[in-house]
Amino acid sequence: MKLNRLIRLILAAGLLTVAGCSSLGVKPWQRDVLAREEMQLNSDPLDAAIDDHMYFSKEASSGGRSFAGGGCGCN
């Protein structure tokens, strides 16, 4: 299957992330910025849930960040 450019980019980024694990990161006392609200994964869960519901109802794709779900697709 021919992969398009975006998936190549995402895969490359993922591989880089994994490969870089040992040298990346911070010491425990360097987590001040990471502790900020805006740096939490899924910092606005309700916004994300409401958006996901809208996209899920109107597009053929869903999920990615978390499980996609099948839904009814009847509206």
Added chain:
Amino acid sequence: VPGPGTARRRLMAASCALLSTGAARSQEANVAPPDSKLLEDWSVDSALAYYHEDGRIQAIEPVVDVSKVYADGEALNFNATFDALSGASPNGALTSHSPQTFVSPSGKASHGYTTAPGQLPVDPHYQDDRIAVGGNWTVPITRLDQVSVGAKLSDEHDFFSATVNASIAHDFNEKNTTLSLGISNEYDSLNPIGGAPVPGSDYALSEKTGGGKTKDGVGVLLGITQVMTRNWLSEFNVAVDRFHGYLNDPYKITSIIDSAGNTTGYEFESRPDQRTRKSAYWENRVAWNSRWSTVLSLRYMSDDWGVRSDTAQVHLRWQFSNRDRYIEPTFRWYRQTAADFYTPFILDTAKPTTGNQSSDSRLGPFHALTYGLKYAQKLPGLGSRAESELSVRAEYYQQTFDERMPVPVGLQGLDLYPGLKAVLVQIGWRF
């Protein structure tokens, strides 16, 4: 030379980090000060959303989410959503130069409707209420591992869905890296109004089967979260899911047209009875300075129906100087290719050979743009809580069709691909 204030902040940050039970994913727990009274409180996140499509559906959706993080890192979360949907839903038929008359799915004569020439056929009596509840329980099992289990139920007039999921996460590399693996199992039951049509059957004959239909799905998600630098967090997920069963939209039909472009009849849509989707998702959170931060996410998805999609989304957050307010513009770009069996109409001389067909525009080729803006304001907390947050956001969503099939002369001049325009307004309160 760092002053005593800086040292104190770093010590506080270090103690927060040491208290953490997981790496990036569970850092929300770290945000709460190590005050046992506060940790025992439930935090509440609530929102009221209004969604309005140009000339079609509108929805009102209140959502509430309560969560509690215990001092040992155990976390409980419950949420409830209510949706009231009403308006006009496209039935899949093609716009025509002639008036088109349809019966309602229920077969009630009073709910039949006629679409004027040049208008997209929509069922004007669409109405549904949905209620969904969910819960999640996360338990640290060692200093570096945590397990999470959850369930979700969703019920509406003609549809019921139950999902369970479980995941395990492991931290390593001084909690800078988290690997997680999750599985999900969904069971859905459909009871279409007026019965489930026989896929691909003639609309005029109204061939329907009594009783319900079901579908079920299994999903697996593998994720890695990595602290890249002091101000950059990255998450990468790959996921696969597979659904099996009745995957049709029971209310969608496809127009059959002759070579002159006249509608000669309709057929109920017919989708394959299984679907496998694969996705890759990459999210990056970067704090540029004390004011600016961005979230950039990219997603690629493909399925064995022939749909390929690319999604890119960016959130820019700008904090006001004392961090009690922020403003957040959002932009999202989405593109999908059509499912192999998507067709806006069936030519009566060229019936699809696969036996599958759907004119559901959500399976068609289109791109979509979303522009959004959010404003949030921190307020004094209620009771023993440190603070609350009031927010308001608005989004504009627009779908545009990308490829248009050549059409017979009789259909020229009609807007066969009207796209979609929608607005979302939401107020949120977190305390």
